[in-house]
Amino acid sequence: MAALHAAKQSLRKEIKRRVAALSDAEKRRQSLSVSQKLLRHHKYESCRRIAVFLSMDDEVCTEEIIKDVFKRGKSCFIPRYESNSNHMDMLKLNSLQDMQTLPLTAWSIRQPSEEDSSREEALATGGLDLILMPGLGFDRSGRRLGRGKGFYDTYLERCIRHPRGKPYTIGLAFKEQLCQDIPVDNKDVLIDEVLFDDNE
Numbered sequence: 001m002a003a004l005h006a007a008k009q010s011l012r013k014e015i016k017r018r019v020a021a022l023s024d025a026e027k028r029r030q031s032l033s034v035s036q037k038l039l040r041h042h043k044y045e046s047c048r049r050i051a052v053f054l055s056m057d058d059e060v061c062t063e064e065i066i067k068d069v070f071k072r073g074k075s076c077f078i079p080r081y082e083s084n085s086n087h088m089d090m091l092k093l094n095s096l097q098d099m100q101t102l103p104l105t106a107w108s109i110r111q112p113s114e115e116d117s118s119r120e121e122a123l124a125t126g127g128l129d130l131i132l133m134p135g136l137g138f139d140r141s142g143r144r145l146g147r148g149k150g151f152y153d154t155y156l157e158r159c160i161r162h163p164r165g166k167p168y169t170i171g172l173a174f175k176e177q178l179c180q181d182i183p184v185d186n187k188d189v190l191i192d193e194v195l196f197d198d199n200e
Contacts, residue, residue, distance in 0.1 A: 007183040011145060015137045018176040019058045030174050031061035033197035038132070039068055041195070043168045047129035051077040051090045051122060051167075054099070054110050059134050060172040070096060077122045080111045081151055088151040090128065092120040127164035131156075133171040133191050142190035143182035144171055156189040168192050 022030075038044050050069055055062045069076045077090035078099075083106065091112050093099055102110035112119055122128045133152060137145035146152060160166045169191040178196060 004183055004185055008145060008148070011179065011183070012136050012148070015145070015177055015179070016058065019174060022174065022176060027057075027174065028061065030197040031055075032064065034060050034172050034195050035062075035064040035068075037195045037197075038065060038170065038172070041170070043130055043170065047074065047168075049075045049077065049122065049126060049128050049130075051079070051128050051131040053132060053134040054078055055134070056107065056109060058136075060174060062132065062172070065132070066093075066099065067096060077120075077128065078111065079151070080114075081105070081107075081109075081149075082114075086150040086154045088155050090122040090131075090155070091116075092122075123158060123162050127162050128159065128167040131159075131167050131169045133169050135171055135173070135177070137177050137179045137182055138171045138173050138191075138194040138196075139179050139182045140194065141181075142192060142194070143184050143188065144191050145179070145182045150187070153187055153189045170195055172196075 044050070052062050052066055052069065053059070054066075066076060076093045078093045080089050080091050082088065099110060103113050105111055131152075133144060135144040135146055135152075144152075156166060156169070171191050171194040173194055173196040175196050175198070178194070
């Protein structure tokens with residue numbers, strides 16, 4: 001267990017170093033390429049209820065995706081992380097304007113405040129069709145390296161117990177976040193697919 005933890009920590013450092021070396025222009029270019037791939041994806045086109053992460057500087061930018069979700073009239077859900085645990089809910093985002101008014105967390109991520117009880121939680125209502133997954137690293141077998149808090153693994157376990165079952169999961173990655181082999185344990189939930197810019 002300690003060896004696995006050390007391997008993950010070492011890989012996190014390496015990936016952070018690779019992503020930090022990317023220029024803003026290159027991150028924008030790859031983000032646009034990945035976003036366009038997603039917008040043409042049959043799972044995206046057919047989904048009605050989608051969970052999207054609000055991206056940080058070292059993640060594929062999801063802004064164009066969120067704009068498209070509202071343009072197509074899909075229901076958009078975003079994460080609310082609880083800072084003192086690994087609990088996360090996916091709460092309804094009502095519009096692009098709504099997103100701009102959300103408070104910033106200590107991680108500089110916009111999310112509904114803990115006092116905000118008015119929003120629909122995805123699993124309390126109709127579940128989700130698709131979850132877009134952030135991560136520090138991914139491999140082609142669906143293994144994902146998160147930031148170590150376990151928010152998404154814990155949420156996917158809740159999804160699996162929901163009557164609708166586990167939604168389709170797609171990781172969004174810079175090429176520099178792809179790894180040969182991500183070390184995992186039995187608490188790490190595999191994702192269905194990873195999209196990245198491969199100049200196809």
